Amino acid sequence: MAVSRSGAAVEDLEDAVEGGEQPASWADEREIDSFERFVRDFHAGRVNPEEFRKFRLQHGVYGQRQQDVQMVRVKIPWGGLTAAQLERLADLAERTPRGVAHVTTRQNVQYHFVPLAEAEVFMRALAEAGLTTREACGNTVRNVTVGHCAGVCPREAFDPTPYADAVARFLLRNPMNQNLPRKFKIAFSGCADDTGLTPIHDVGARAVLGPGAAGTARGFVVVLGGGLGPAPRFAEPLEPFTPAADLLPTVAAIVRVFDRHGNRENRNLARLKFVVKKLGIDAVRALVLKVREGLRATMAFPAVTPWEEQPPSPRALEASAPIAPDAACSRWRASAVLPQKQRGYAAVHVRLVRGDATGPQLRAVAALARALGDGRVRTSNQQNLILRWIPVEALPAAYAALDAVGLALPGAERLVDVTSCPGADTCQLGITSSRGLALALSETIERELPDLADAPGLRIKISGCPNSCGQHHVAAIGLYGGARKFHGEQAPTYQLLVGARLGGEAPRYARPLARIPARQVPAAVVALLALYRGERAAGEAFDGFVDRVGLERLAAVVEPWSELPPSADAPDGYLDWGADQPFALATGPGECAA
Numbered sequence: 001m002a003v004s005r006s007g008a009a010v011e012d013l014e015d016a017v018e019g020g021e022q023p024a025s026w027a028d029e030r031e032i033d034s035f036e037r038f039v040r041d042f043h044a045g046r047v048n049p050e051e052f053r054k055f056r057l058q059h060g061v062y063g064q065r066q067q068d069v070q071m072v073r074v075k076i077p078w079g080g081l082t083a084a085q086l087e088r089l090a091d092l093a094e095r096t097p098r099g100v101a102h103v104t105t106r107q108n109v110q111y112h113f114v115p116l117a118e119a120e121v122f123m124r125a126l127a128e129a130g131l132t133t134r135e136a137c138g139n140t141v142r143n144v145t146v147g148h149c150a151g152v153c154p155r156e157a158f159d160p161t162p163y164a165d166a167v168a169r170f171l172l173r174n175p176m177n178q179n180l181p182r183k184f185k186i187a188f189s190g191c192a193d194d195t196g197l198t199p200i201h202d203v204g205a206r207a208v209l210g211p212g213a214a215g216t217a218r219g220f221v222v223v224l225g226g227g228l229g230p231a232p233r234f235a236e237p238l239e240p241f242t243p244a245a246d247l248l249p250t251v252a253a254i255v256r257v258f259d260r261h262g263n264r265e266n267r268n269l270a271r272l273k274f275v276v277k278k279l280g281i282d283a284v285r286a287l288v289l290k291v292r293e294g295l296r297a298t299m300a301f302p303a304v305t306p307w308e309e310q311p312p313s314p315r316a317l318e319a320s321a322p323i324a325p326d327a328a329c330s331r332w333r334a335s336a337v338l339p340q341k342q343r344g345y346a347a348v349h350v351r352l353v354r355g356d357a358t359g360p361q362l363r364a365v366a367a368l369a370r371a372l373g374d375g376r377v378r379t380s381n382q383q384n385l386i387l388r389w390i391p392v393e394a395l396p397a398a399y400a401a402l403d404a405v406g407l408a409l410p411g412a413e414r415l416v417d418v419t420s421c422p423g424a425d426t427c428q429l430g431i432t433s434s435r436g437l438a439l440a441l442s443e444t445i446e447r448e449l450p451d452l453a454d455a456p457g458l459r460i461k462i463s464g465c466p467n468s469c470g471q472h473h474v475a476a477i478g479l480y481g482g483a484r485k486f487h488g489e490q491a492p493t494y495q496l497l498v499g500a501r502l503g504g505e506a507p508r509y510a511r512p513l514a515r516i517p518a519r520q521v522p523a524a525v526v527a528l529l530a531l532y533r534g535e536r537a538a539g540e541a542f543d544g545f546v547d548r549v550g551l552e553r554l555a556a557v558v559e560p561w562s563e564l565p566p567s568a569d570a571p572d573g574y575l576d577w578g579a580d581q582p583f584a585l586a587t588g589p590g591e592c593a594a
């Protein structure tokens with residue numbers, strides 16, 4: 001049982017807060033019945049494997065690197081969860097061998113090592129809680145994401161969440177979205193800080209008031225054609241201002257244009273960004289605006305009813321006893337707590353190491369959301385959870401409750417909070433164990449660069465292959481996995497990239513610097529960061545430092561870690577992180593865990 005600093009059990013503080021009105025369910029029991037039938041027919045040989053694969057992906061069930069087990073992805077539109085839903089996710093985490101739920105960079109939750117026979121059990125349990133796996137994978141519009149501070153951010157034009165919710169509900173199970181040329185990702189942000197990372201999505205929508213600088217009407221800057229992967233591209237604006245009332249027809253028109261013009265012959269050239277590259281942004285804009293006009297005349301679009309975040313009903317919080325100076329709690333408050341625009345309340349980042357949380361940890365967060373917050377939680381695209389509406393005076397109690405389950409971690413969305421995709425641990429396309437490296441880097445930073453650990457705006461992101469599910473292109477230091485022979489022997493390596501800049505006039509992706517054997521990456525990264533710490537100008541951000549110092553010098557700094565001695569002299573150098581067996585390049589047919 002979690003205990004507050006005043007000695008009160010958090011459960012004692014609970015009342016029945018469940019976040020007010022419950023969200024409409026995303027689930028549909030009938031499609032789980034058909035999933036069950038499809039699995040039966042597949043086992044009986046009545047459905048061929050390719051047909052089954054497509055159906056399975058459409059329902060959020062991926063193949064894993066390991067035979068006979070699946071990854072089940074739960075779609076969490078805009079990252080929104082009630083405490084009860086989080087508890088259901090906890091129950092399911094405990095049914096998996098690792099006992100964890102994994103939060104992804106697209107605000108989904110994934111379970112690994114689920115036997116196919118169990119997938120239906122997961123789906124039914126999720127449906128009971130109003131959650132679905134539908135269209136979490138496959139050639140569909142994937143999860144609609146929103147920057148996690150939406151609704152409480154002091155800088156936002158307005159809360160984009162209701163609009164994201166409307167887009168997600170409009171497209172889920174919509175026939176126009178069932179057989180796209182490739183996956184399609186949509187993200188929202190509430191302000192120019194762009195925590196939703198709109199430029200890296202097929203469609204991004206940033207809330208603005210307009211039209212023009214003096215305008216006061218709600219609308220969006222809609223951008224299209226962005227994406228990461230081996231050929232990253234920033235999304236470009238569709239038009240200067242899209243009124244909020246036009247949002248659904250606009251998104252539908254972009255999906256329709258993609259459906260018609262996307263490349264169905266070559267999966268590697270199928271995303272919307274390749275349509276923009278081939279036809280040119282002006283031609284794509286013209287197509288979208290024309291299709292939008294047609295859709296407005298022929299399709300019924302539901303009106304969006306905006307809602308406002310409401311404070312939880314007042315509760316008698318026990319006054320915390322005076323707190324003795326505690327460096328750990330102070331560090332947590334400085335690097336994991338954000339003041340909300342609603343005076344007297346704070347949002348709390350719950351940093352999850354590598355995006356993983358156990359069942360007991362998820363239950364503790366759910367209890368805390370009920371006891372001190374608004375009974376809700378959001379997942380973030382930085383693989384964390386966010387508690388909102390925590391009264392500032394209750395922060396010590398929140399810290400104590402999180403600390404009791406190992407979740408009062410400082411440095412959320414800072415250097416020490418290393419992002420990683422699942423990598424070769426489970427993904428068929430994975431080359432290296434990105435999760436293993438993420439842990440090693442995080443520990444190395446805490447140990448060797450404690451003064452930089454909580455540096456804001458300085459992020460490390462890792463992918464286990466060039467596909468960029470770990471979003472390595474948008475990091476100060478990005479890494480993606482590969483392999484190379486040294487002295488005739490294969491070793492896992494990482495391409496090291498530096499200096500991404502998001503937002504502003506001249507955004508750019510991180511630039512390639514060097515290829516480093518996996519085991520030597522922490523030392524190379526420490527050398528780079530030590531140089532930054534020692535030579536940065538006052539207030540100089542890492543991307544500016546990269547420009548001033550130059551790639552050539554930075555490459556020279558990491559060069560000592562780019563080669564390996566023969567394996568007889570340094571056998572560990574040829575191993576991957578977390579491995580005790582020799583490295584082998586072993587990728588399978590990709591279902592891409594993006």
Ligand code: SF4
Binds near residue numbers: 422423424463469593
């Ligand atoms: S496909 Fe995605 S999840 Fe799999 S290793 Fe590559 S980047 Fe990671």
